[in-house]
Amino acid sequence: MPKKTFLRLDEEKRERVVRAAINEFHENGFEKAKIETIADKAGVAKGSIYQYFENKKDLFLYSVTWSMEYFMKIIDTHTPLKEMDVFDYLLKDTRHLSDLAKRERTMLLFYQDIYSGKFGELAESINEELWKIGDEYILRLIAVGKNKGTIRTDSDDQLLLLFYKGVTTQLKEHIFGKLRKNEFEVSESMYEEVEQTMQKMLLLLKEGMGC
Amino acid sequence: MPKKTFLRLDEEKRERVVRAAINEFHENGFEKAKIETIADKAGVAKGSIYQYFENKKDLFLYSVTWSMEYFMKIIDTHTPLKEMDVFDYLLKDTRHLSDLAKRERTMLLFYQDIYSGKFGELAESINEELWKIGDEYILRLIAVGKNKGTIRTDSDDQLLLLFYKGVTTQLKEHIFGKLRKNEFEVSESMYEEVEQTMQKMLLLLKEGMGC
Amino acid sequence: MPKKTFLRLDEEKRERVVRAAINEFHENGFEKAKIETIADKAGVAKGSIYQYFENKKDLFLYSVTWSMEYFMKIIDTHTPLKEMDVFDYLLKDTRHLSDLAKRERTMLLFYQDIYSGKFGELAESINEELWKIGDEYILRLIAVGKNKGTIRTDSDDQLLLLFYKGVTTQLKEHIFGKLRKNEFEVSESMYEEVEQTMQKMLLLLKEGMGC
Amino acid sequence: MPKKTFLRLDEEKRERVVRAAINEFHENGFEKAKIETIADKAGVAKGSIYQYFENKKDLFLYSVTWSMEYFMKIIDTHTPLKEMDVFDYLLKDTRHLSDLAKRERTMLLFYQDIYSGKFGELAESINEELWKIGDEYILRLIAVGKNKGTIRTDSDDQLLLLFYKGVTTQLKEHIFGKLRKNEFEVSESMYEEVEQTMQKMLLLLKEGMGC
DNA sequence: GATGAATGAGTATTCATTCAT
DNA sequence: TATGAATGAATACTCATTCAT
Numbered sequence: 001m002p003k004k005t006f007l008r009l010d011e012e013k014r015e016r017v018v019r020a021a022i023n024e025f026h027e028n029g030f031e032k033a034k035i036e037t038i039a040d041k042a043g044v045a046k047g048s049i050y051q052y053f054e055n056k057k058d059l060f061l062y063s064v065t066w067s068m069e070y071f072m073k074i075i076d077t078h079t080p081l082k083e084m085d086v087f088d089y090l091l092k093d094t095r096h097l098s099d100l101a102k103r104e105r106t107m108l109l110f111y112q113d114i115y116s117g118k119f120g121e122l123a124e125s126i127n128e129e130l131w132k133i134g135d136e137y138i139l140r141l142i143a144v145g146k147n148k149g150t151i152r153t154d155s156d157d158q159l160l161l162l163f164y165k166g167v168t169t170q171l172k173e174h175i176f177g178k179l180r181k182n183e184f185e186v187s188e189s190m191y192e193e194v195e196q197t198m199q200k201m202l203l204l205l206k207e208g209m210g211c
Numbered sequence: 212m213p214k215k216t217f218l219r220l221d222e223e224k225r226e227r228v229v230r231a232a233i234n235e236f237h238e239n240g241f242e243k244a245k246i247e248t249i250a251d252k253a254g255v256a257k258g259s260i261y262q263y264f265e266n267k268k269d270l271f272l273y274s275v276t277w278s279m280e281y282f283m284k285i286i287d288t289h290t291p292l293k294e295m296d297v298f299d300y301l302l303k304d305t306r307h308l309s310d311l312a313k314r315e316r317t318m319l320l321f322y323q324d325i326y327s328g329k330f331g332e333l334a335e336s337i338n339e340e341l342w343k344i345g346d347e348y349i350l351r352l353i354a355v356g357k358n359k360g361t362i363r364t365d366s367d368d369q370l371l372l373l374f375y376k377g378v379t380t381q382l383k384e385h386i387f388g389k390l391r392k393n394e395f396e397v398s399e400s401m402y403e404e405v406e407q408t409m410q411k412m413l414l415l416l417k418e419g420m421g422c
Numbered sequence: 423m424p425k426k427t428f429l430r431l432d433e434e435k436r437e438r439v440v441r442a443a444i445n446e447f448h449e450n451g452f453e454k455a456k457i458e459t460i461a462d463k464a465g466v467a468k469g470s471i472y473q474y475f476e477n478k479k480d481l482f483l484y485s486v487t488w489s490m491e492y493f494m495k496i497i498d499t500h501t502p503l504k505e506m507d508v509f510d511y512l513l514k515d516t517r518h519l520s521d522l523a524k525r526e527r528t529m530l531l532f533y534q535d536i537y538s539g540k541f542g543e544l545a546e547s548i549n550e551e552l553w554k555i556g557d558e559y560i561l562r563l564i565a566v567g568k569n570k571g572t573i574r575t576d577s578d579d580q581l582l583l584l585f586y587k588g589v590t591t592q593l594k595e596h597i598f599g600k601l602r603k604n605e606f607e608v609s610e611s612m613y614e615e616v617e618q619t620m621q622k623m624l625l626l627l628k629e630g631m632g633c
Numbered sequence: 634m635p636k637k638t639f640l641r642l643d644e645e646k647r648e649r650v651v652r653a654a655i656n657e658f659h660e661n662g663f664e665k666a667k668i669e670t671i672a673d674k675a676g677v678a679k680g681s682i683y684q685y686f687e688n689k690k691d692l693f694l695y696s697v698t699w700s701m702e703y704f705m706k707i708i709d710t711h712t713p714l715k716e717m718d719v720f721d722y723l724l725k726d727t728r729h730l731s732d733l734a735k736r737e738r739t740m741l742l743f744y745q746d747i748y749s750g751k752f753g754e755l756a757e758s759i760n761e762e763l764w765k766i767g768d769e770y771i772l773r774l775i776a777v778g779k780n781k782g783t784i785r786t787d788s789d790d791q792l793l794l795l796f797y798k799g800v801t802t803q804l805k806e807h808i809f810g811k812l813r814k815n816e817f818e819v820s821e822s823m824y825e826e827v828e829q830t831m832q833k834m835l836l837l838l839k840e841g842m843g844c
Numbered sequence: 845g846a847t848g849a850a851t852g853a854g855t856a857t858t859c860a861t862t863c864a865t
Numbered sequence: 866t867a868t869g870a871a872t873g874a875a876t877a878c879t880c881a882t883t884c885a886t
Contacts, residue, residue, distance in 0.1 A: 031242035170377030208419030453664035592799030630841030
């Protein structure tokens, strides 16, 4: 809900402002984030921020929305929905992560903050919607898998979703943690290691850990 | 790292203070939590808090430690480590959750806040340790499982840990969410539903989702 | 002291701007009155206001002057100075009040604000002049009355002025208060009541309250 | 509605704070009055003001109440209600004004600000009560006068009240204006002049201006 | 040890005014 | 001339922390 003034600004400036906000919110959290710092980072006057947004919270909420839409667009581009396998999707999606992490590190970290509930009730409403969208996407993949015969049909979709999300979320966080440790510089050896982990995890996902 | 003064206090008062702190930190987050409110909730003077702890952060850190130790004790009591199966452990652990949720709701919610990274870098150091302890516990269970032949041996322990944690974490959150919705009042029918979900998830954990 | 630009505007626009200003200043006082709101109310751009007036104060001062001149014109029209009796004047003037209150409520309220000193030193200079003009008017009526023999001659004019103003001001405020309570809808019965109050007050003015 | 903290303070400090507030509010009006300045004038820290009062408005309202009660007390002391004549009351009251003006100039000016409606809706509720109390006082005097036969009985009390207030208010303002011009230094000659004005006005009050 | 009054650094927000288009 | 985006000075209010009693 930015003000009209903000919407009339040219794209470049708008992006500068939002990225500055995202950066500050990620670094300091909502409470400690300073509007002045955001303004400085964006190269505008403090007062201008208030011509663009109602208040700090408004700016924050917009930043959340913006970053989410940003990723949606990217994901849409890279993972053409139709007829994909859940398992392939995982591979593609996870591989894509390291690319993104390099180019849009801060935004990705911010996204993680939101996702992990760091901002608490602040981002809650938006966050819930985010979850729903993601869930529906996966549910469709599951349906496809059942049809194709790659996914067991004796388990209901919601449960499979839970299972899938649990495993993949953990995997992504694991990989992301590794990237962070290397400051997002991916060496060849590490790339292979990650690739192997993914493959193995995929196996567990398919076959389970029992015997 | 409370001051000596605090340690000399009688148990009951100490607990009152910590619980007040936990309550406030959970409700408002670190930044917005007010020392005065904590003091009021605990029925002591604001100044007294500063005779017990160095500062707000100190009190927070102690609250984190305290709540973790509190749960450790309980878990230790309820799940005697030796010779247990990972899968049985999951059932026991998860069932135990609803009991706890009723008796120690706030503290459990606080624990979740910590675990989910809501307090960011603040609780990080402590959090990491927590993770390690939990991980080691599960790793031992995995080793036991491999020995007994209930867990596949062609996957390395770290990967199995990742897999196990992903699934169980998600499951616990799912169940916890349900409890929260019902304001932690567990009906018989709901109990059965949860029980079933657990059983099914256990199956997926063992056999995987593929076919 | 508006700028030339303002004076070149067509009458209608000028009036729109001043009335918007009067409205805003009456509703919120000088400090809290917002230039932007005035601009909006007048249907012009905020920047335009600064092309018309030096600053907020300038606009305010002009609004004061404008409203005063507005009333002067009306009073002049309705109460032809010559040869009128002070007492008749009071009746005419007071009766006129309810008419005005209906047509130009806000402006009248604004006028009252000025008169009662609500704007403090801001309107002081202008206010003083206003007083002088009003006083001279009444002094002339008093002189006429003394000549005609309707006013006692053993009291000096300044004192009589003081006396007259005290009584009439109070009366007007009383009547105005009544009007306001009825939201300026004058019923027949109320009209008569007011009329009687005026007549009785007139008697006291003439004969005093002693016996 | 000051906070408990304020009420626990010793009298001297409380008075220092209120007087500082009155001073600042009178000099700059509500909007432009600075809490920091008030704190400085009172010799306390800015933050302390907020331990004493909820906010600026709270402090203001208390200042109004305080000053009104202050004058009530004084008036009560100086003008023993019983059996006094309205006309004598006027003389006593008015004479008393110059005394007060010297000793408690600022507070008297503040009182005038309130009375004249300078603070608008802010002081309205309190102001109305003030009016009522004052009115009742005078109404009683009028009743006494009618009984004694010093006041005409063919006019109803409310009207007489209106009349009396109109004249006396004007007179007081006139005298106060003179005092202000002389910076509240009363010379002997001026004293006599004022005394005469009062006597003459009293005559008009009794006998009216007609003949 | 307990208390709660005192302190002041820190910050979100407002809005008159300027100025480029 | 009209517009509305940009600016930053100004200020109420919060709250962790200190300290005298």
